[in-house]
Amino acid sequence: MRRVAVIGVGVTKFGLHDRTSAELFADAAGDALTDAGIAASAVQALYYGNVVGGETEHQLHTGPQAASVLGIPSVPTTRFETACASSHAAFRHAVMEIGAGVSDVILVGGAERVLNVSTAESTEYFAYASDAVWEQPLGLTFPGVFALIARAHMEKYGTTEAQMAAVAVKNHRHGALNPKAQFQKQITIDQVLRSAYVADPLKLLDCCPFSDGGAAVVLASEEVARRHRKPVWVLASAAASDWMLLGDKRDLARVPATERAAAAAYRQAGLGPTDVDVVELHDCFTIAEIVATEGLGLFEPGAGGRAAETGLTSLGGEVPVNPSGGLKAKGHPIGATGAAQIAEIVTQLRGEAGPRQVDGARTGLTHTLGGNTATVLVSLFGRD
Amino acid sequence: MTEPVITARAFFERARAGQLTAVRCGSCGELAIPPRELCPACHARAWQPVPLVGEGTITSFTVIRVAPRAHAADAPYAIAVVKLQEGVSILGRIVDIPLDKVAVGLPVRFRPLGAQDQTSIGFGPLG
Numbered sequence: 001m002r003r004v005a006v007i008g009v010g011v012t013k014f015g016l017h018d019r020t021s022a023e024l025f026a027d028a029a030g031d032a033l034t035d036a037g038i039a040a041s042a043v044q045a046l047y048y049g050n051v052v053g054g055e056t057e058h059q060l061h062t063g064p065q066a067a068s069v070l071g072i073p074s075v076p077t078t079r080f081e082t083a084c085a086s087s088h089a090a091f092r093h094a095v096m097e098i099g100a101g102v103s104d105v106i107l108v109g110g111a112e113r114v115l116n117v118s119t120a121e122s123t124e125y126f127a128y129a130s131d132a133v134w135e136q137p138l139g140l141t142f143p144g145v146f147a148l149i150a151r152a153h154m155e156k157y158g159t160t161e162a163q164m165a166a167v168a169v170k171n172h173r174h175g176a177l178n179p180k181a182q183f184q185k186q187i188t189i190d191q192v193l194r195s196a197y198v199a200d201p202l203k204l205l206d207c208c209p210f211s212d213g214g215a216a217v218v219l220a221s222e223e224v225a226r227r228h229r230k231p232v233w234v235l236a237s238a239a240a241s242d243w244m245l246l247g248d249k250r251d252l253a254r255v256p257a258t259e260r261a262a263a264a265a266y267r268q269a270g271l272g273p274t275d276v277d278v279v280e281l282h283d284c285f286t287i288a289e290i291v292a293t294e295g296l297g298l299f300e301p302g303a304g305g306r307a308a309e310t311g312l313t314s315l316g317g318e319v320p321v322n323p324s325g326g327l328k329a330k331g332h333p334i335g336a337t338g339a340a341q342i343a344e345i346v347t348q349l350r351g352e353a354g355p356r357q358v359d360g361a362r363t364g365l366t367h368t369l370g371g372n373t374a375t376v377l378v379s380l381f382g383r384d
Numbered sequence: 385m386t387e388p389v390i391t392a393r394a395f396f397e398r399a400r401a402g403q404l405t406a407v408r409c410g411s412c413g414e415l416a417i418p419p420r421e422l423c424p425a426c427h428a429r430a431w432q433p434v435p436l437v438g439e440g441t442i443t444s445f446t447v448i449r450v451a452p453r454a455h456a457a458d459a460p461y462a463i464a465v466v467k468l469q470e471g472v473s474i475l476g477r478i479v480d481i482p483l484d485k486v487a488v489g490l491p492v493r494f495r496p497l498g499a500q501d502q503t504s505i506g507f508g509p510l511g
Contacts, residue, residue: 119450120451120452120453120456121453123450123451123452124452124453124454127452133392134392134418134474134475134505135475136452137502137504138463138475138476138477138504138505139452139454139455139459139461139463139477140448140463140475141448141450141451141452143448144446144463147446148444148445148446148463148464148465151445151488152443152444155444155488196449197447198449198450199446199448199449199450200449202446246475247465247466247472247473247474247475248473252443252444252465
């Protein structure tokens with residue numbers, strides 16, 4: 001495999017927008033191309049993440065739609081859909097295509113628009129990522145899936161609601177340093193614990209928001225990347241899946257797909273969890289961050305709650321997690337999230353993250369989870 | 385091509401009559417619910433349907449307070465993962481148990497739920 005680098009990144013502000021998802025993507029992609037200092041004519045493919053466009057915008061065929069709105073209609077393009085991990089799956093595909101020598105420059109990104117519909121509607125559409133025959137008819141929701149995981153984690157390891165709240169407080173503290181974040185204000189443990197239950201034991205402030213937004217990254221072969229400033233190298237990109245049905249998951253307190261994708265990524269890169277300086281991971285709910293830090297090997301199973309509570313995952317801590325604010329504070333436009341996490345790690349490894357910079361970060365990790373934990377992508381990044 | 389041992393439709397027809405059904409692998413003995421094409425343990429295609437007793441215990445649960453549109457009128461309601469006495473687990477709606485009594489380890493019994501001509505999996509009190 002040839003070496004692959006990220007040479008440009010772009011992210012819109014996340015939150016409420018009066019623009020289509022294709023417009024949001026195009027905005028981010030224009031910024032990514034400018035950041036890379038590369039002409040749009042050099043782009044040989046577009047791989048695109050979008051999840052509920054069919055529901056919220058009555059828009060399918062979103063790959064060419066996004067390419068057309070951007071103004072590069074003739075490149076081959078495909079929409080990837082792996083629920084919330086969609087643009088990370090698109091990214092892995094591009095890494096393999098450049099690595100295999102098929103293309104030299106690929107644009108990867110994603111976008112989502114959901115704030116144009118009601119919360120009840122978006123709750124229903126997100127639930128489509130669970131099984132339509134066996135689970136949706138029960139009224140299972142996305143927060144419900146992670147509430148079941150949270151309860152299992154609390155039973156098995158003694159994790160507390162206060163430890164989960166510590167994740168939210170930490171990510172809001174980080175998000176307050178990110179001008180692109182949906183929420184740029186700090187919150188307290190007390191505010192989280194006093195917020196209303198959405199799906200017990202998860203409360204409103206344990207949950208990431210619904211968000212509109214777009215993100216894009218430009219990938220290039222080593223030969224092209226060497227002509228650009230500060231290439232950030234893709235050291236690994238791995239995917240894993242797991243059973244769709246919650247009843248089939250042997251241990252709800254763990255996410256086997258995270259463990260498998262992480263093991264594959266560490267093996268590809270010849271690295272281990274202790275080599276990682278900065279992490280952007282999938283904190284769609286506070287418990288999701290705790291379980292992910294364990295699955296990635298940053299902490300032992302059951303130790304993730306305590307790690308959050310004692311500041312090990314804060315900026316300045318042992319291994320800073322979600323310096324961007326994470327999905328919790330930065331926001332979670334689901335089709336854009338994977339690409340946005342990669343953009344943050346690239347920014348960190350370039351040393352350009354300003355007040356939220358992790359000092360001296362050389363190796364970064366992104367982790368994106370799809371829906372009911374049945375899809376996980378993990379990628380590793382390094383700088384020269 | 386082989387006929388499926390039990391389709392989802394047949395599963396729910398039996399469920400509507402009060403019978404929870406799993407499949408057992410004729411090759412390695414693995415038990416699975418709901419039915420699937422290949423045995424996940426040995427990849428054989430030799431399932432036999434087996435009736436389950438329908439009793440189990442709650443291994444995790446949640447109370448859904450913000451519901452999808454189609455279930456908004458039911459909220460709040462409990463959903464639980466139930467480990468059946470035969471060893472397999474399945475997700476179901478908890479009914480006829482007060483929400484503050486739903487707990488991990490609570491014994492429950494299968495009960496078919498019907499809404500809009502659709503049968504879904506419910507669990508109620510054992511007694």
